[in-house]
Amino acid sequence: MASPADRGRLAEQGYQVTNRAKTVALNINGRPVHAYHGDTVGSALYASGMRIFSRSFKYHRSRGLLCVSGQCANCLVTVDGIPNVRACTERVVEGMDVRQQNAWPSVEHDAMSIIDRFDRLMPVGFYYKTFHTPKAFWKLVQPIIRRMTGLGSVPDKDQPVRHIRHEYAHADVAVVGGGPAGMSAALAAAGAGAQVMLIDDQPSLGGHLRYDVASHDALPGIGKSKGYEAAGRLRAEVESSANIVVLSDASAFGLYDGNLLGIDAGNRTVKLRAKRIVVATGSIETPLTFDRNDLPGVMLTTGLQRLMHLYGVRPGSTAIVGTTGDQGYQAALDMFHAGLRVAVVADARPEFPADLEAAVELQAHGVLILPSHALTRAEGVKKAVGAVVTRLEDGQITMEERQFDGDVIAMSGGFQPASGLLHQLGAGSKYDAVLDETVPMELPAGLHSAGEVNGVHDLSAIIAQGRQTGVEAFAALGGNGSANVAQASQEVSATTTAVSPQVDMAQGAKQFVCFCEDVTARDIAKGIDEGFADVQTLKRYSTVTQGPCQGKMCHRAFAKITAGQTGRSMDETGATTSRPPMTPVSLGALAGPSHRPIKHTSMDRLHRELGARMIDSNVWHRPQMYGSPQEEAANVRQGVGIIDVSTLGKLDVRGVDAPALLDKLYTHHFSTLRPGRVRYGVICSDNGTIMDDGTVTRLADDHYFVTTSTASVETIEGWFKWWMAGTDMCAHVMDITSGLAAINVAGPLARETLAKLTDVDVSVKGFRYMRSKQGEVAGVPTTLLRIGFVGESGWELHFPAEYGEHMWNALMEAGAEFGIKPFGTEAQRILRLEKMHIITNHDTDILSNPIDAHMEWVVKLEKRDFIGRGALVAATENPGRTRLVGFVMQDGAVPHDGSPVVAGFAPIGKVTSSRLSPTIGKGFGLAWIPVDLAEEGKSIQILVDGKTHDADVTLEPVYDPDGTKLRE
């Protein structure tokens, strides 16, 4: 089927991943482009004739495909509104909307490319040098710089949210990398009986063999075979193994403590914990450093091989090849077979590689091969139209130049092991001068590595090493953390040699080292001249290696230039630190879905039926109000109200040492509390600050029922247990919060209401304030506590949560004749504030102690010891500078929680709670103020909505200060 996409295509081959029977239509900048199923956005656009894919970060230079493997940032586009998608790995989908970014009006004609002419005004570290003075100037230029630089733009808020699932996985052996080494390791480990997970970032297994069309002799277990055929054999074996789970299209972006792999698998993030991890991530071809090496048309040789063999895309018509090793010859031969004219192969090594089949074949076809030559300049303005090749002498560039025309400049600067994952867990590295590569060594326990990541490039050796490593990983499962077996790389002799020429700064100002951040060789040399001679500081100063590729394209050249300029060896020069993520990961993949559990009380349905407005209270949803909070509060004061207080934390504390435990943890006495009585208590941390408060009810000699504030129960449970840990205290603490529901019935008519539902004597004398009884209420076994922090006579009923709705309905029915109404947390806040009851961690903070919070009465310093005593003794002797007091406004203003207390306009304190009091009809509340003002009747000023208002300090509750109503 002929299609417009075919002009840029090669003949169809079995090893291509595209299916020409299935066309896919996508839009680029609103214009339709035809592609084939299996294409990437990058291959489809390249086949359609596109060469300029993006504009660079800083200078807005035109950039085209470079690596074709998702490593570099040259092909970032916006796909369906998502910015910075790597076109070369993003597979086409029917109707996809692709837009180019970082340019105006288009990448083809970018007005901002004018910046490139003014590169002298933007020297290395220019952010640190320019626009600093005057200060106001920076405010002016900063938004302009921000708009001109950077990549892509943040999606609109109305973009559909992409949900990324988080999954957890486990394996005996995890193998990262689905190339020949990884597949061989997985097969060997699985064959021995291990459960293996194989993670590969490509759509199909095979690694670099998928685009390897060369023949290989005597491959272990395979025999003579083409690269892609060997990949197929191994792939079939992996797929038929019951012990291997393959995760394709998944990139392992981080390796964390405890052998945890972070894996980005598109719509899922997989957290894989493996007993052993084999890293077989291969190696990355690196660019050569020469003038204008960033022009579209200049590409890595492996990138060209991927374009041709995976996607059947014709790279161009004439190729100029520059290489530092054998790789350039194979790529040149592949292009020759694909019908391109190969103008020249420039090899930096002094000798013609006579035993390399590809080189011999090229020579036989009459292709010009120049040993001791290097690419020194690409020609062209927006795209490459030719290149200059210069003779080398002892690795130094001479004056002997030759110029060639060509639209494809293929470069191979050698390979760099993709060893980042290993270094994240602390592996070392060493420069191998024969390979001209920095290989990993001294792997941490639990890690193995195999194949090209170790600097092994011979396919037979890769497969052998993969197998051996798989066996070693399996063997290590049995042993107890036996020392990591020495890597097999020693027995595999280096089969390739490479040599990279010294970069000559004089060869041009546009010799790019870091393509992501637009850092040139001169920038690095200048940074070193300015004193940043260490790779770590130089990286931070020049921004080299800090772009999206995280040094994959540039670290090698960066290290070599630094070594050359400083006269140090590669090992002395070292490497920047490898950290996750290895590959760009969307924030969603890390943040994961919002997972926020919500608890509902057993009466929740009834609250909603009553039209309650709900509010978050820690993990609970609670009714804030059913109507008017002021009316709800008034109804409690005059009649009877009920509130669902099931969210209170509830602990059951038992054991012969339970009294001693509570005496130790609370500032108050609890061993002297008689069974059937209730007491308010405050828990302090050992430095005397308030942690929580609540009631403690003694149900029996060795049995207490403890309530905590809603948010604190888990903390307090842990706190109780911590003080018991390691002691011989005989007590047991259990969180029974969810097991019990609770309702507070309060108001002058609460007694009448309750009496209708229970045989328990609830008379004034029969059931006194701060007592507890057990009995049936509405037929439900209930613990009744006669307490009430709302200030009226009332009962807190605790009963099995299953009866929540039943109890609520029974109370509403029984109280109907007394005008019973439910009240929410807002009315409760008003009522308790009128009684000056604090809310811990709202009216207090982590520095507040009970002395300063005006609660000396709960602190029993006569006890020999309790948690916080030492600090509270000191706090009594040296009180803090502020105290928590009540206040009543003199005028009609009602401050907010958090309103400042001021002297003039200087803040001297703060309001923690404030409401309109239904009792006195004025604003009132609690505030922390300086000690000298904390006296009854003193006057303070509170800033409310920008104006100061006078208030009187009060140390007594505004409602029923003597507490007579509570006892009625």
Added chain:
Amino acid sequence: MAFLIGCPNCGERNVYEFQFGGEQVVRPKPDAATLEWTKYFYVRRNVAGDQREWWYHKLGCRKWFVALRDTTTNKVHETSWPHEALS
């Protein structure tokens, strides 16, 4: 931070299931001098290396135990119940 901790009750679990309780400190006697209390509140050895410390299996069995951990590598050498560790 993704290391594993062996809870003496539940076995090896992700560190995120646990609450850190700080290095082991000895609480002064009730009548100790203020300086001794102050040291106990605020001064920690902050060891770079092996440290005995408290951990609470908050999202598990809700029990406290003691771990010997290398603070520089997060390697947990051993864990034990408090009465074993303290004896």
